[in-house]
Amino acid sequence: MNDTNSLLLGVSGALLFGLIIGAVNGYLTAYAGINSLIVTLGTMFIMRGGVYLYTGQRAIPDDASLDSFIALSDGRLFNIIPYSAVIAIVLLAVFAYMMRHRPFGRQIYAVGGNPEVARLAGYDVRRVKFICFIISSLLATVAGIILAARVGSAQHTAGLNFEFQVVAATVLGGVSLAGGIGSLTGMALGVLILQFLSNGLRGLGLPTEWQLVITGMIIIAAVAFDEAKRRRAQGD
Known part of the structure; x- marks a missing residue:
């Protein structure tokens, strides 16, 4: 975002990176059979160490100072509801609807409750887990973007x-x-x-x-x- 003065490119790059991390975690867990806790903790330490190396443990300031980026933390819908809350409410509503009323939501409950029973019922357990890791990573990326907008920089200690x-x-x-x-x-x-x-x-x-x-x-x-x-x- 600093290099291009484009919020779209900055957010797209972050979301793409989050998607890749989710896909890696999902593949290692769902298809390679590695314990999910070990995979996610290991990836967390790898990414955190990579951030430390890349930034030299210094914050990356928001040099672009785009109004659209600042609005993610300071802007308010109708001058009442913060845009960050609007994003959270919309995401919550969308995924709550999916979990309750869509077939994929029922598959998630089934796989979470008993993967073997879900497999016998005809669900692709590995595919469901893989997609869930990607969704989780993308949502974490959205949270990171909003947090960066709130503090006005990319902090290497953010999210600890x-x-x-x-x-x-x-x-x-x-x-x-x-x-x-x-x-x-x-x-x-x-x-x-x-x-x-x-x-x-x-x-x-x-x-x-x-x-x-x-x-x-x-x-x-x-x-x-x-x-x-x-x-x-x-x-x-």
Whole structure:
């Protein structure tokens, strides 16, 4: 974007890069059979190290200062709703509809619940997993673009520890780590709960260290509750 003064080219380049990463992760997991947690953690460290090497651990400023890019963080629809929130709401609505009303959404639930049963039902399990990795990576890219617009630069430390907040938010929203259970609306509610909690802790003047401690405790408690609920369901 800095080189071309084009938001379209900058965003397109970022999305293309995100698509490639998602495709690599999806292939290694779905077709090569490598554990998804290992693949995604390994890719995260590779990408993070690559960013450190490329940037020299310095922020890349927004030299283009495009109004359209700044609007992603500061602009508001009807001077009320931030454009970043509009993007999030639209994406949430689209994917919530897909998960509930489209065949591919039902395939995702089936594969997440029991891949072997899904395979016997005629679903292409590897294809479903592969596509999900691409979608996840593209959505993470969109979030990164909005974050870069908000801070006004590309920060090499951006996104640190976000993965733990994601786990906490999704489990709080009723999504099972075992797969096959949960909804995007519940996940969105979990995000709001975690954000309200974070804002409340900051409002109380608690230092960052204690915020991390409390967030970690919430993650453990949420996962323990999810596991207990899953075992109870299996017992029933």
